[in-house]
Amino acid sequence: MNSRPSASPATLQDVAREAGVSLATASRSLNGSVRKVHDDYRQRVLEAAARLNYSPNLSAQAVAKGASSTVALLVSDIADPYFSSIAAGVIRAAEAKGLIVTMAATARSSVRELELVRALRGQRPQVIILTGSRLEGPPAHDALVAELQAFINTGGRVVLISQRELPFSTVVVDNYLGARALANSLVEQGYRRFAAIGGARALMTSTDRLSGFADGLAEHGIAIHPNHVARAEFTRDGGYTAGQHLLATGITGVQLVFAVNDVMAIGAMSAFRDGGLAVPESIAVAGFDDISTARDVTPALTTVRVPLEELGSRAVELAFSESDSPANDVVTVGTTVVLRESSPAI
Amino acid sequence: MNSRPSASPATLQDVAREAGVSLATASRSLNGSVRKVHDDYRQRVLEAAARLNYSPNLSAQAVAKGASSTVALLVSDIADPYFSSIAAGVIRAAEAKGLIVTMAATARSSVRELELVRALRGQRPQVIILTGSRLEGPPAHDALVAELQAFINTGGRVVLISQRELPFSTVVVDNYLGARALANSLVEQGYRRFAAIGGARALMTSTDRLSGFADGLAEHGIAIHPNHVARAEFTRDGGYTAGQHLLATGITGVQLVFAVNDVMAIGAMSAFRDGGLAVPESIAVAGFDDISTARDVTPALTTVRVPLEELGSRAVELAFSESDSPANDVVTVGTTVVLRESSPAI
């Protein structure tokens, strides 16, 4: 079925010859140029191109124009639904602008990240978008900033997603406000006594959510007892461990446990169940993120929806709005509280 | 913080000048060339490059060499964990080969898919990888085949993932064998009376899994009553509907319901529960795919693991193994049965 395995693709020169016009005319008729070309010529060229199955060489265009039409996206792990949703948003927004997205995965290594930024820079993309937390040692951090700065200095744009720590434009989630809103909704549902599960103290995401939640409760004169706050890894297993910990140290009287993300909440739910506490009958649970699993667990998880795709599309938009004023803008996207069966009204 | 907003990136010419050597020498020292260059010269060039923060222009290299170093990946929807896992595998394998991955999403539209293939062809990628089912009308189908064939004729490679219908190299999942193995395991667990939920008759994936399951049971002299097979959409809601349907038409005596994919199985679980049947006490359930949610639902879902990442990495490998013999190879990847709480031994 595969006929001639190789023969070079038709070039613009071929098309011009086939149409009996000059290279310049062919170029002008195939891409929007400022210059007009007569309809009959243009027709001839278009037909010739179709006949030869011509497809313009993007690399050559990039070289000639001095600007490529790609967006580079760096994520920790594309298989993670958090990042893949962001990627979907980036791709959607980029396609709308006629840009192609190239992706690479850092596997959470800051060394790898640096290498990849370097490599991607070679593509001369319009934008480099970075997302995913770095567990960085400062040296790698500085090198990364330097590399990105070099990219900006030579006309590139850089946008970060969800990390305020670096001196570049950023799209962030309003973790604080989301958690506060959740606290309010839960109080409205009748809950009064809470416990919480957080991540490492250094994780901005975790602390923002925790303090938003605490402040939301404070508005109603409610406080969480320090003993009722557990900290663990930002994973499902971390949530399980934290759940066990709470169980062990005693949470009698606590009506609801708030975990700073859904996977931890789900882990905690397992821990409670394994410890003999029915969810939500004996203890209610709430999370944060609204990953798709949140809807499918039993009971379905009350959480705060983070518009992940929007995070991605906003990043692309931010990059281009910025074109005139290359300041380090921060765009904040809001969240929505989603009440489900894991926290029934009481 | 953003110093000079624009100045063009350093070129190889700049590096050569800075190092006081010719363009040719600079090129030869910065990329592995056949030709050797004296260590002192090479050192000078390397230092100059570092000083200028030089990063080779990949587009220019591609034009000069006549070959780019990218892999193009087309998926239906990157936010879908099925595709994002495949993408992860593709990215991993491509990076290992020093290739950059560019991705686009078809949103399941065959028109869009055709457009994207056309656009991606402009990148002159080494490989185009296509995955995701097409709900095609034949015209779009033919145009797509023509476009891909044109790409191959001009020296490109095409690999499909999980779709035997098109005349190109393909990586497929052994759905039949996986389902058969699942059937055997379930019989071993003590189950004897089964119902099944499938997708549309035209969906190869669904029919392969169904027939594999049936054949596996047949080995033990067990058959599924035709009335105990429901068909619905390949989604969670489809599974719910099918579950309700089974409930309505009566499945007394049935011990386990096999759904051809996990999302349908999860939908069916909800339907059973809503219909008053406890899972797994009154009825056991099994799915196929092992999406990450399968582990998190309650009860955790028995299923057949499909090595999605491997699907992606195999596709890349297939593309390059093929380089000598451009045949339309088919690589089949195996699956693993994963028994969980939704089908306890009885």
Place this chain on the structure above:
DNA sequence: CCGAATTGGGAAAGCGTTATCCGTCTCCTG
């Protein structure tokens, strides 16, 4: 020691485009 390989730097010819510049031709104005 002399001529023949061998080594390795530099000039320059591409690669497939776009963009600048230069004509020619037509059309409008007075």
Place this chain on the structure above:
DNA sequence: CAGGAGACGGATAACGCTTTCCCAATTCGG
């Protein structure tokens, strides 16, 4: 009907890089 102004096609010079090809300087065999 002269003369200036648009239109618009065609050469051709970039763009940033790789890769011949050429040639001077070494090394080496006899």
